[in-house]
Amino acid sequence: MSELLPVAGDDGSVRASHAERDAIVERLNEAAAEGRLDFGELEERVERALSARTHGELAALTADLPARPGADPAKPLTLKGGMHGAKREGLWTVPARIVAHGGMGGVVLDFTAAECRLPEVAVEAEGGMGGVVLVVPEGWGVNTDGMEGGVKDKTATTPRLPGTPLIRVSGKPGMAGVVVRHPKRRELRRSKRRAELTQG
Structure with a gap:
């Protein structure tokens, strides 16, 4: 089945895991970026993916999309800035x-409108020359003890609220360093507009 690792005897009724749901959501976001899905289709399919219970339900969401060879939902999300930078923002799991x-x-890792069902998330950051920025909603927890210096945590004075994720950051800051901050006003407005479009 598209985007899922084969399971012997799986007729589509095998229960889906969190990692498999996340892999499907990632593929749907990529398909939207490629122009294969419009915003409405993306929102509808992501919602179905997050509530899917079986492999069959997940497979139906990417059946009309080209499969990525060797896709493995157990792999971490890897972003490389390269020459032009990389960003993960908006609705993503x-x-x-x-x-x-x-x-x-x-x-830039923008968690403002992200879906996070995990109690803890590990972020391995290598700042390099361009740096790494984490945009974290107020109330989420951040632990930067694993960083080898060069990190600016602007969320340190904000207490973590019960039931929110903990972002555990480790790695090397490089020349540009690593910055952790809360969303700016324009980012909050953009997130609110996306939410209104989703509800409408």
């Missing part, structure tokens, strides 16, 4: 592990 390489252009 947060996996248990994220690897961010700043490179020349930098990496």
